[in-house]
Amino acid sequence: ERAGKPEAVFAEGKSVEDLVKIVKRFIEEGKSTLVTRLSREQIEALKSFEEVKINERGRIAIVGKPVSAKAGKVAILTAGTSDIPVAEEAAVTAEFLGLEVLRFYDVGVAGLHRIVEPVKRIREENVDSAIVVAGMEGALPSVIAGLVDVPVIAVPTSVGYGVNLGGITTLFAMLQSCSSGVAVVNIDNGFGAAVFAALISRVKRKAAGED
Amino acid sequence: ERAGKPEAVFAEGKSVEDLVKIVKRFIEEGKSTLVTRLSREQIEALKSFEEVKINERGRIAIVGKPVSAKAGKVAILTAGTSDIPVAEEAAVTAEFLGLEVLRFYDVGVAGLHRIVEPVKRIREENVDSAIVVAGMEGALPSVIAGLVDVPVIAVPTSVGYGVNLGGITTLFAMLQSCSSGVAVVNIDNGFGAAVFAALISRVKRKAAGED
Amino acid sequence: ERAGKPEAVFAEGKSVEDLVKIVKRFIEEGKSTLVTRLSREQIEALKSFEEVKINERGRIAIVGKPVSAKAGKVAILTAGTSDIPVAEEAAVTAEFLGLEVLRFYDVGVAGLHRIVEPVKRIREENVDSAIVVAGMEGALPSVIAGLVDVPVIAVPTSVGYGVNLGGITTLFAMLQSCSSGVAVVNIDNGFGAAVFAALISRVKRKAAGED
Amino acid sequence: ERAGKPEAVFAEGKSVEDLVKIVKRFIEEGKSTLVTRLSREQIEALKSFEEVKINERGRIAIVGKPVSAKAGKVAILTAGTSDIPVAEEAAVTAEFLGLEVLRFYDVGVAGLHRIVEPVKRIREENVDSAIVVAGMEGALPSVIAGLVDVPVIAVPTSVGYGVNLGGITTLFAMLQSCSSGVAVVNIDNGFGAAVFAALISRVKRKAAGED
Amino acid sequence: ERAGKPEAVFAEGKSVEDLVKIVKRFIEEGKSTLVTRLSREQIEALKSFEEVKINERGRIAIVGKPVSAKAGKVAILTAGTSDIPVAEEAAVTAEFLGLEVLRFYDVGVAGLHRIVEPVKRIREENVDSAIVVAGMEGALPSVIAGLVDVPVIAVPTSVGYGVNLGGITTLFAMLQSCSSGVAVVNIDNGFGAAVFAALISRVKRKAAGED
Amino acid sequence: ERAGKPEAVFAEGKSVEDLVKIVKRFIEEGKSTLVTRLSREQIEALKSFEEVKINERGRIAIVGKPVSAKAGKVAILTAGTSDIPVAEEAAVTAEFLGLEVLRFYDVGVAGLHRIVEPVKRIREENVDSAIVVAGMEGALPSVIAGLVDVPVIAVPTSVGYGVNLGGITTLFAMLQSCSSGVAVVNIDNGFGAAVFAALISRVKRKAAGED
């Protein structure tokens, strides 16, 4: 297995039957996994399994036991309330990988005063990295990156209308941000952002001889 | 003639000969006009005319006399130094239309402290509108709009590389800005932004019975 | 609070429960707000609140009391009947902000004679700005701007098929309009156009010492 | 040979040597042809041939004798002066095919009064079709089509900047025009528009038993 | 009224109530009109009116009496069977405008032998123009144009998958066709193609002193 | 080494010095290679090496000895003369790999009679596959595929203007071709098409126990 990287099943487009079969296999073999991008229907089908813990807002489930060790700390911020599902996918994945998660939701730049608190806590609480989830407000990651000194992982979301183009505009705005210290993952990919954050924390633990 | 809207010649793509012929006609008829988007070569050809006043950085020229009356006040801001040519196109147009121009260049969000001064002056000096010119930093107009109470006219520039797409990304980022009080003109269109600013000042003068 | 800019909730993508919770909070705190881009289902849920006034065509609701002062005057035009919902979003927002609204619907350029009346009234009735809402007919704003001397705020709509591309073609046609005196907001963003119009009227009132 | 359709050589991308060789072959065989989209260099090389008649502005040349018969009448309009080269490509092609050409250049919608004259002449002078060439002003063909009763062939040009996208925006604006009676050819394709106009005139002549 | 151009209502996006109201007005005023792009639901609502004649496949209805005079002749071809609805929209419009229609459906280039018959009839039966409707097979219009000497009006359809992009690929393939004598209308716009065909036939009738 | 796949150097974007260094290394080690997409300047620099054989039109060079065995037979067709450079890249690569090449250039569908000869020879001369190179005429591969029974490898070229989009339109038109028996490689990739053709011939030789 690839160190530090979780097993994961991509549920989107799979039939309920196929998904249940795959999940059962994991349970029988006593292996843990994440199941991402669940539909309403798939969520209902997984509710009967006691080995499965579902986060409905994040459309993500944990099968089996997560990693137990305290592996590091990550801050997860969203610009709006509509970005929260993607942030929850990131949060569940991060916790599954042993990270402590600080959530700061709906702190978009329209109200700059709302970012004071998360910036203060990121600076003071020994956070290893920040995941910034934003839809219509592509500017948030670079504003945050200008105020903290940890790596910022930006997650564009597909929230918006008109010129939003399903998140492409936000993705591009994030990528061309002048402010440095930002890297980006795919649109709505909270899962990938959290895996990346866990790898950053791991660099630290290795240096400290903990991994 | 359309009230408050300047005559303007679009120089791009015209041969030097055609352009000189058009400019001569304006001079002979004693009419004023702007000439926009001049090439290096066209600028050289126009230098011999004393009736023509050229702003090389803004690639724009005034033929004949500008409007004399003090018509209002506009602030023009740029995010970077590379955005200045477009800002100068706007400034020359605004001055041609009788506006007083406050210039604040290279005040991009990467250094938020640099916007303190322009915001203060916009608030205190009776400015009617703000033109915000930005390339890689599409966020600047909405940040400014969040701090002042005049209309903000955003001008995306084609400065950038990679996902910038000749300014389309910046344009779209500006259009989907959550912060309200922003409207947008075409990429690199400093001319159009200034004409719009002059119309806003005109609303005020009409109310005051000055126009 | 930012002067002249309304509080607003973006309903799209929010669950009915979340939206109701947010609206209740506004009511309890005695604060006013607009709620935009409501779905059919969300509209039904809000009908039970007497503090909420819904405009179904514009998919927009007012929670609490609008601004009372007469703040200025705006004309709102649409090219076709399919553009009316976006125009109504603008109209409700403008009225919420204290503007008087003149509505001229279905006056598209296919029948140039239909624009005679609105142009005449804009010229004679002391209107501060015009909002022009158009889908397949991107030419309307520049035609209007060529005939009046107030700022024209163009709102492209996503009405159309084939090469319309969800409104992008109309947006681009508006942005490249040769005729000056036009600025543009996001596709279907009647709300943003009205806020911008209110800021223009405010420039006038400030000059008159009324604000 | 296909009736009514001219032989034509597409010069773009061909080496000067290859082009000269092809032209010589036509001269030797005593056949007529058009050569389109010539570069500055190619034009110089063709100047030595007395059988070749070059229109430099339209970047097009006639090799040999054009069709002599009076085949019909077409009006060619441009929105701006920058659209004239494409209009000349159309005009030379039309004349090569025996059509009489009425030219109306720089009559864009920004100045609606300028279209009065061409519309009057199209109505009164027995014109079979109108070719409308426009860059930044995609609205012109549908405005014209609303005022005349002959088929309008729209030619978008690549003149413009920013959101113009090399003419795609203008092309799409023309295609989605509400006003009916318009059909479109490729960007900058003056040649194709004229061939189409000649076919329309041919329908008439056939009915009159002239072809 | 604009000569030769039908009154038409664009049904898409209109509520059933609004549409019925509009149609009733036409009936009361004794005026004829076409209603295009009808939804299943709208079609049901219009079935009760005896003055309305519906073509379900073409999603188009005639309200009132069509033009009676024999105005000319048009051939309508489709590449596949899936392109037939758009062809029917064109056919109903053409008949409404007094044209005689020759239908040749499912004659795509994959089976070149199938185009022998329509080409023969276009040549022999005094047809004024050909409308060629095609989805995945953008080549058909230029193949036809290479074999007949009447103007060919190409209508791209949105039939296809993968790189089809809702018809844009087919539209572009048609526009860049080397073969001349083709002009194009918007994707799925059978209506516009038929209006254009009627204008071509009108040129002929005018020459013959019939119009 | 990968069986049947040539070593190849991609010259584009490499400095002349770097390229010469790489080529010298191949010569010293006695190894053969192709060098593709050479610039004018790079071609001049390689002319001094006697081990290098350059095809200027195809912008391709062979360093060292090609494969000697007769490996199979491929037909290479182009729609226009501007497509010949890409066809030559394919032809040189195919010959380097031991294939016999039948060239049929400028046989585009505008003149359907010109494809009679190549189709006849493909059928009669034991050809294993056909490479069809086309720019503005994306229809050619599927027309050919409808007439022969060997696999057709389509190569879109970037020749064209307007909606051509650097070859993307032609690529997409080829991919959505209804006619089956066609597969596609990257725009202008004559090299890749020839390698693919060699692999097809190789399947045959293996079956015959020759490889």
Place this chain on the structure above:
Amino acid sequence: ERAGKPEAVFAEGKSVEDLVKIVKRFIEEGKSTLVTRLSREQIEALKSFEEVKINERGRIAIVGKPVSAKAGKVAILTAGTSDIPVAEEAAVTAEFLGLEVLRFYDVGVAGLHRIVEPVKRIREENVDSAIVVAGMEGALPSVIAGLVDVPVIAVPTSVGYGVNLGGITTLFAMLQSCSSGVAVVNIDNGFGAAVFAALISRVKRKAAGED
């Protein structure tokens, strides 16, 4: 009939009635055909015909008898489990054309060890070509092509989200693959890939005098 190319009906967009009518005609005339891209509803309607054999996962049906002769061998690989429906469309088509099919599903590059087995079998079992079906993992075809010496036919699928763009990203990634020996068909076009594979096997059989 075109040798080696199956008759096929494209079911998408056809009404159930039309489709049943077409299928009945084939049965009555005793002819075989494939029916591709069936909807859930169309599948139900075809179940009553005993002459029709449906593969539900591949949304494809065989009407009548397939080709019986053993025509060659093809390997079909998928990157993920979500790519299997497209692979099944290819497999059914290949079998219909007489090919023996080796299926290797869910062998994506995320787990490189999983490709050992299919590569070994392709090398050892006299396979003529490989069809590689992949959605988010556009790299798989070139990785496979680097390890085997048969032609690789790549089929991008529309599986994915965010920047996937309905499969365009995967298509483009496959086309620009550095590794040679790959050609591509349209997104989700398993049918076309199989027809192409059958033509490759046919080249071999012809050489062996079997066809």
Place this chain on the structure above:
Amino acid sequence: ERAGKPEAVFAEGKSVEDLVKIVKRFIEEGKSTLVTRLSREQIEALKSFEEVKINERGRIAIVGKPVSAKAGKVAILTAGTSDIPVAEEAAVTAEFLGLEVLRFYDVGVAGLHRIVEPVKRIREENVDSAIVVAGMEGALPSVIAGLVDVPVIAVPTSVGYGVNLGGITTLFAMLQSCSSGVAVVNIDNGFGAAVFAALISRVKRKAAGED
């Protein structure tokens, strides 16, 4: 100053005079900075300054003294030789920020054996992160990420042709990579990748109490 983030001047689009003026100011004030994306001409102008150290291949210069402390270790890999300029921009930036750099150039997936060495060294030499620079081979970052357990920062380059779209295709292929542990920066942005790598190393040093 923002901790760990270098001062940097973006040279692209600046006049030589402006750039020299900016650089002189840094020298006079005794401050260090990077100057990125230098043109040939700008490089020549900076050569006269002894305080400026230029890396011509990477088009990047250091003005003044870099950070001296050993801050961590980063591996930089490229797929091809054409990607090296972007890698050098990253390497110079990383060294400026005090990182030790391991360079592994031209190790693209076409020759999988070439990645064995870099993967081994990344695992054994206490590397904190890997920057993977690739143009036509978007798959390399995810292949590397599947073999190492440090964060992988992917840098798409604009090297390529045809469907490459100036690097957008590679960018998108990297973003949709199934393999996790990858984050992406803008096309050609070696500078940003190195700043991000320095921040990762900084997390480690802070944990070790070194920063």
